[in-house]
Amino acid sequence: MNIIVCIKQIMDPEIPTGKFKIDPEANRVIPSEGIPPVINPFDAQAIEVALRLKEANGANVTAITVGGQDVEDVVRYAISMGVDEGILVSDEAFKALNSFVTAFILSRAISRIGQYDLILCGRQAADRDAGHVGLMLGEMLNLPIITMAKAVTLSSDKFRVEHVITEGYQVYEVGMPALITISDEIGPPRRPSGWGVIAAAMGKEIPTWSAQDIGVNLSDVDIKSVRSETIRLFIPDSRRKGEVIQGNNVAEASANLMARLRADGII
Amino acid sequence: MAGYRGVLAFIETAEGKVTSTGREMLGVGRLLADALGETLDALLVGSDIEGVGRDVFSFGADRVFLVSDSLLAKYHPDLYTIAVSDACKQILPSIFLLPQDDVGRDIAPRVAAKLEIGLATDCIDLAIDPDTRLLLQTRRVYGGNATEVLVSRNAFPQLVTVKPRAMAQAKTDSNKQGEIITISVKLDASMARSKLLETVKEEIKGIKLEDAKVVVAGGRGIGGPEGFTLIHELAEVLGGAVGASRAPCDEGWVPTSYKIGQTGKVVTPDLYIAIGISGALQHTVGSLGSRCIVAINNDPEAKIFGVSDFKLVADYRDALPALINKYKEIISS
Amino acid sequence: MVEFDAIIVGAGPAGCACAYTLAKQQLKVLLIERGKFAGSKNMWGGALYGPVLGDLSPEFLKEAPIERYVKRRILSLLSEESYFSLESAVNNESPDVPQDGAIILRAKFDRWFAEKARKAGAILANGVQVEDLLWKDGSIVGVKVGKDEIHGSVVVACDGVNSILAQKAGLKAELNPVGVKQGVKEVIKLPLETIEQRFNIQGNEGIAWEFLGKCTRGLPGGGFIYTNKDSLSVGVVVQLNALLENKVKANDLLEDFKRQPVVARLIDGGTLVEYSSHLIPTYGVSSTSRLFSDRFLITGDAAGLVLGTGLILEGANFAIASGIAAAKAIVRAKETGDFSAKALSHYQRLLEDNFVLKDFKTFKKMTHVLENPRLYSTYPDLVCSLWHKIHTNDGNPRKSVRQLLKEELKGRVSWWQLARDLIHMGGSL
Ligand SMILES: Cc1cc2nc3c(=O)[nH]c(=O)nc-3n(C[C@H](O)[C@H](O)[C@H](O)COP(=O)(O)OP(=O)(O)OC[C@H]3O[C@@H](n4cnc5c(N)ncnc54)[C@H](O)[C@@H]3O)c2cc1C
Ligand SMILES: Cc1cc2nc3c(=O)[nH]c(=O)nc-3n(C[C@H](O)[C@H](O)[C@H](O)COP(=O)(O)OP(=O)(O)OC[C@H]3O[C@@H](n4cnc5c(N)ncnc54)[C@H](O)[C@@H]3O)c2cc1C
Numbered sequence A: 001m002n003i004i005v006c007i008k009q010i011m012d013p014e015i016p017t018g019k020f021k022i023d024p025e026a027n028r029v030i031p032s033e034g035i036p037p038v039i040n041p042f043d044a045q046a047i048e049v050a051l052r053l054k055e056a057n058g059a060n061v062t063a064i065t066v067g068g069q070d071v072e073d074v075v076r077y078a079i080s081m082g083v084d085e086g087i088l089v090s091d092e093a094f095k096a097l098n099s100f101v102t103a104f105i106l107s108r109a110i111s112r113i114g115q116y117d118l119i120l121c122g123r124q125a126a127d128r129d130a131g132h133v134g135l136m137l138g139e140m141l142n143l144p145i146i147t148m149a150k151a152v153t154l155s156s157d158k159f160r161v162e163h164v165i166t167e168g169y170q171v172y173e174v175g176m177p178a179l180i181t182i183s184d185e186i187g188p189p190r191r192p193s194g195w196g197v198i199a200a201a202m203g204k205e206i207p208t209w210s211a212q213d214i215g216v217n218l219s220d221v222d223i224k225s226v227r228s229e230t231i232r233l234f235i236p237d238s239r240r241k242g243e244v245i246q247g248n249n250v251a252e253a254s255a256n257l258m259a260r261l262r263a264d265g266i267i
Numbered sequence B: 001m002a003g004y005r006g007v008l009a010f011i012e013t014a015e016g017k018v019t020s021t022g023r024e025m026l027g028v029g030r031l032l033a034d035a036l037g038e039t040l041d042a043l044l045v046g047s048d049i050e051g052v053g054r055d056v057f058s059f060g061a062d063r064v065f066l067v068s069d070s071l072l073a074k075y076h077p078d079l080y081t082i083a084v085s086d087a088c089k090q091i092l093p094s095i096f097l098l099p100q101d102d103v104g105r106d107i108a109p110r111v112a113a114k115l116e117i118g119l120a121t122d123c124i125d126l127a128i129d130p131d132t133r134l135l136l137q138t139r140r141v142y143g144g145n146a147t148e149v150l151v152s153r154n155a156f157p158q159l160v161t162v163k164p165r166a167m168a169q170a171k172t173d174s175n176k177q178g179e180i181i182t183i184s185v186k187l188d189a190s191m192a193r194s195k196l197l198e199t200v201k202e203e204i205k206g207i208k209l210e211d212a213k214v215v216v217a218g219g220r221g222i223g224g225p226e227g228f229t230l231i232h233e234l235a236e237v238l239g240g241a242v243g244a245s246r247a248p249c250d251e252g253w254v255p256t257s258y259k260i261g262q263t264g265k266v267v268t269p270d271l272y273i274a275i276g277i278s279g280a281l282q283h284t285v286g287s288l289g290s291r292c293i294v295a296i297n298n299d300p301e302a303k304i305f306g307v308s309d310f311k312l313v314a315d316y317r318d319a320l321p322a323l324i325n326k327y328k329e330i331i332s333s
Numbered sequence C: 001m002v003e004f005d006a007i008i009v010g011a012g013p014a015g016c017a018c019a020y021t022l023a024k025q026q027l028k029v030l031l032i033e034r035g036k037f038a039g040s041k042n043m044w045g046g047a048l049y050g051p052v053l054g055d056l057s058p059e060f061l062k063e064a065p066i067e068r069y070v071k072r073r074i075l076s077l078l079s080e081e082s083y084f085s086l087e088s089a090v091n092n093e094s095p096d097v098p099q100d101g102a103i104i105l106r107a108k109f110d111r112w113f114a115e116k117a118r119k120a121g122a123i124l125a126n127g128v129q130v131e132d133l134l135w136k137d138g139s140i141v142g143v144k145v146g147k148d149e150i151h152g153s154v155v156v157a158c159d160g161v162n163s164i165l166a167q168k169a170g171l172k173a174e175l176n177p178v179g180v181k182q183g184v185k186e187v188i189k190l191p192l193e194t195i196e197q198r199f200n201i202q203g204n205e206g207i208a209w210e211f212l213g214k215c216t217r218g219l220p221g222g223g224f225i226y227t228n229k230d231s232l233s234v235g236v237v238v239q240l241n242a243l244l245e246n247k248v249k250a251n252d253l254l255e256d257f258k259r260q261p262v263v264a265r266l267i268d269g270g271t272l273v274e275y276s277s278h279l280i281p282t283y284g285v286s287s288t289s290r291l292f293s294d295r296f297l298i299t300g301d302a303a304g305l306v307l308g309t310g311l312i313l314e315g316a317n318f319a320i321a322s323g324i325a326a327a328k329a330i331v332r333a334k335e336t337g338d339f340s341a342k343a344l345s346h347y348q349r350l351l352e353d354n355f356v357l358k359d360f361k362t363f364k365k366m367t368h369v370l371e372n373p374r375l376y377s378t379y380p381d382l383v384c385s386l387w388h389k390i391h392t393n394d395g396n397p398r399k400s401v402r403q404l405l406k407e408e409l410k411g412r413v414s415w416w417q418l419a420r421d422l423i424h425m426g427g428s429l
C-alpha cells in the first residue's frame, strides 16, 4: 500500500500571545524570532495514522509539502517520525499560496508520484485554519473523501473510517484510493526518536520538484491566486474587565462570587 | 459579476423545521440581501422536504429552491456535494452561504473546487462593502491571534461558511410568502463512493452544551476524571451543561464531544465558568460570545483571567463546594 | 551500523566550534542538541571577548549575528542612597573589533553557529537529549538517546555546566554549590532609538555595565546590563552557596536590581520578552583537573572553563577555544586511529599552551579576593557615601578627605582590615 501524507510547515500555533506580531500594512504575520516553525499539528497526526496503518498492514509512506525553500525542515521532521520518503515541491512563487492553488499544485505533484492508495491530510492548517486543501485536492483528483477522521483501519482493501460529528461519530467504509482528513481526536502523535532525528538529518537529499517539474505554469497559478484576497489583518481585542473576587478565604470568596452573579442577574 | 444575483443560503432542517443554525444563516442573509437590494433565497436539499418551504419563508427567505431526491434522505458527502454545486450552477447567486457545521465543513471546499471559486470558512462577520458591493468576509486566523477580512473579486458566487452562533437569528414573520422552485439534479446511487455503516451518538447527560444557558468547563487543572464529578455537580445545580478544554478530552477523562474551542464546540451561554483552564486562545475562542465569563484558577497569573469578567484565584476543590452551597442557600431563601 | 568519528553533545559555543572544526577536516561528526534548535535553551550576559571566533574563519567576525560592540564599560558601586561609577571607553570612532567584546544574544548566535557546523558537513540533530554514555567492555563507544544507541570513536561532552556526561565518565563529581554562580536575566525590549538615547550610543556601539553593592543584598555577586540592538539584557549573578545559605532567590535579587533608580530609569517602558536562569561554573580549572579519558573529552562549561571573578565573566571564548583544541586533538587521534587517553592528552597540552589555561592561572588569586564579602556591601556603601560627602556643601566648613574616610570607616571596617584588603587586591592583579 502506498500512502501519501500532505504536510505543511506553519508558525508555532502555541506561540505566546505577546509574541504574535503582524504587519498591518502588508496584511501578514511577522515570524517571531526564536520561535521556530513547526509541522502543522494535524499533519503530524496524519503521519501518525499513516504509520499505524504501515505498522498494521505494511505500507510505503511518502510525505509531501508545497512551499518555499525554507520548508525542508518539515519534511525532515516527517522522516524523523518514520515516513519512508519525503518530497519538497518548492518554488519561490509557492511561498504564499491560497488553498485552491496549493491543492492544484499538490494534485499535479501527486499525479507525478503516480501510484497511491491513500492520501492523508490534516483537518486544517493551524495557521489560517481554513480546512480547504484536503477536500479541494480530493475533488481535483476525483477521489472519495472522508473528513475529520478519529480512527482509520484497513480490512480487505477497504478503509474503515470514524468520522467525527458534533454529536459523536459516524463510521464510513471507503475503497482505494481515497483521501481522508485527520482530526485531533486521533490523539497525540508520536515524537521522533533520537535515532529517527539523526537518521533524518543524515538522510539522502530530499527530492525537490519545481513548478516546471510538475507541469505547473506559473502564470496559471497567478490567475488562480486572486480568487480570495486578504484586505485586512488585525489583532482583535478580546480582553474583559476581569474583576477580582475578594474574600478572607476561598470559601468566602466563592460565596461572594455566587452572590455577585445572582445580584447581576446572570443566574 | 454579470449574471450572478442574490444571496443564497444553504438551509438545514430537522423534523420539518429550520434548525437554529439555519435561522442564523437567514438572519445574516437578510441583512446582506437588503444591503444589495437583491433577493434572499434558501437552498434545501433532502428528500420529502417540500413541506418545509413555508417554515423557511417565515424566517425571511424570498424564494426557496428545493433539491429533493430519495438519495438525499440522509447526508452523504459525495451526493450532497453534487446536489449543492449543481444547484448553485443553476441558481447563480452572487453570494452563497453555508454553515460551518458537520455538513457545511464537509462540502463547502468541494463545492469551491468544483466551481473553481474562492472560499472563506468559519466567518464570524459578513458585510457588504458599499463601494464595490463585494462581500467582506471576516474570520479568525492563527488560532484566534488575528482576524482577517477577505474579498473575492473575480470568482462568483462569493462562497463562505458561517460560524455557528456568531450571527443573530432571523426574526419570524409568519405572514411572509414566497415562491418555491424545484431544481432537478441528476443523481444515482453509484455516485456515492463511500458507505455509511453506522452513526454512534455519544450519550449526553442533561442539557446539550450548545443550548445551555450555563456552561461549566473543566481543564487539565481538574487533574483526572474524579475531579469532573465536582464539575458535573456544579453544572447540575446551576441547570447547566459540562464542557472541557482539549486536555481532559485527550486524556480520556471526558468524551471528546465536551471539547470547546477552535476544533471543538462554540458556546455562547449567559454564564461560562472556566475551571482549571489556563486560557490558551484555541480554547477561549470557543466561549468568547458568552455574556459573562468566570475563571477559577489557582495560578493568579493564568491567562484565562485576561478574558474573564470575574476572577477567582483558588483551588477548584475548595471553591466548587463553596459555590454549590452558596447557590443552594440563595435558592432556598 | 553507523559509526561517527566524533559525537559532540551540546551545540553551545564549545560544541559548535568543535563540530565545525572537525567537519572542515572531513571527519564524520554528529552534533546533538537537546533544544528545539541550538540556543533555544541558552542564555548569558553577555559579550564574547577576544578574537577566537576569527580563528575559525575570518568571515565569522563579519557574519555572526552580533547585536552591538562594547564601546563603553561601566562599573557602578551601588549604595542605599547613591551610586559611584567608573567608566572606560574604547577611543576608536566606531568599534567593531571583537576584542572589545561583541554583545550577542545566544538564541540567535548559537543557532547561526550550529548552522555553520551543519553547512560544513556535521550532522546536526536538534531536539535530542543524550541520557547516558554507551559503554562496551569498559570503554566508551558512544551515547544513549532513549532506547537508541549511537556509536562513535570519541564522545565530546560540550553539554554545559551540569554536564551529566562528564559525571558519567567519572571525570567530575556532581556540581557543588561552592564555586558555582547562578545567573538570572531578563531580556527587555525597547525601541532602538530609546536605547541609543538613554545610553548615549549610536550605530553598532554598545554598553557593558556592571553593578556591585546593594543590588545583591550583600551577597557575593553583581548586576549587569548589556545593550542589544533593540533590547536590554538585565540580570544578576550571585554565588550559589550564598543564595542557599541565606535562603534568597536569585529572582528576588533581580527584582531588587530592577528597582534600583538607575536601573529602573534605563528599563522604563520596556516589555519583558524573555526570562531565564543558568548556572555558571566558576570553581576554576587547575592543572590537576583532567579533561579527557579514553575516547572522551570535556570542553567549555562542562569542563569548568569559565573565568568568573565578579568583575570578569568570560566563558564563551574559552568554550570556543577548548572546542577547537578538542577538535585538533581528535583529528590527530583519527590519523593514527588511536583514541586512547594518552593520545587525547594532546587536548590538555593545547589548552595549556594557549590562553585558556594560562588565563586561569593568572586570575586564580583574584577569585579569593572576590570572595571577600566586604566587596559587596561595605565598600560600595563607603565609596558612595565618601564621594557624596566630599562634594556636599552644607554650609559648614568642609572636613578633610582623611577625616571623612575615618568617619565612614567607623563601625564598618578597621583601618587595619582596609589596608589588608587593599594589599590583597593589589597583589592579585
Ligand atoms: C491547532 C490547535 C488546536 C487546538 N484546539 C483546541 C480546542 O479546540 N480546545 C481546547 O481547549 N484546546 C485546544 N488546543 C489546545 C490548547 O492550545 C491548550 O493546550 C489547551 O486548551 C490547554 O488545556 P488546559 O487549559 O486545560 O490545560 P493547561 O494549559 O495545562 O492548564 C491547566 C490550568 O489549570 C490550573 N490548575 C491546576 N491545578 C488547579 C487546581 N487545583 N485548581 C484550579 N486550577 C488549577 C493551572 O494553573 C493551569 O492554568 C489546540 C491546540 C492547537 C495547537
Ligand atoms: C548570566 C550569565 C552571563 C554570562 N556572561 C558571559 C559573558 O558576558 N561573556 C562570556 O564569555 N561568557 C559569559 N557567560 C558564560 C558563558 O555563557 C558560558 O561559559 C558558555 O556558554 C559555555 O559554553 P558551552 O558551549 O560550554 O556550554 P553551553 O553554552 O551551556 O551549551 C551547552 C549546550 O549543551 C546542550 N545540552 C546539555 N545537555 C545536553 C544533553 N544531555 N543532550 C544534548 N544536549 C545537551 C544545551 O542545551 C546547550 O545548548 C555567562 C553565563 C551566564 C549564565
Ligand SMILES: Nc1ncnc2c1ncn2[C@@H]1O[C@H](COP(=O)(O)O)[C@@H](O)[C@H]1O
Residues within 6 Å of the ligand: A006, A007, A008, A040, A042, A043, A064, A065, A066, A067, A099, A102, A106, A120, A121, A122, A123, A124, A125, A126, A128, A129, A130, A131, A132, A133, A134
Ligand atoms: N503547502 C502545503 N503543502 C502540503 N500540504 C498542505 C499545504 N497546505 C495545506 N496542506 C494540507 O491540507 C490540509 C488543510 O490545510 P488548509 O486548507 O490550509 O487548512 C493540511 O492539514 C495539510 O494536510
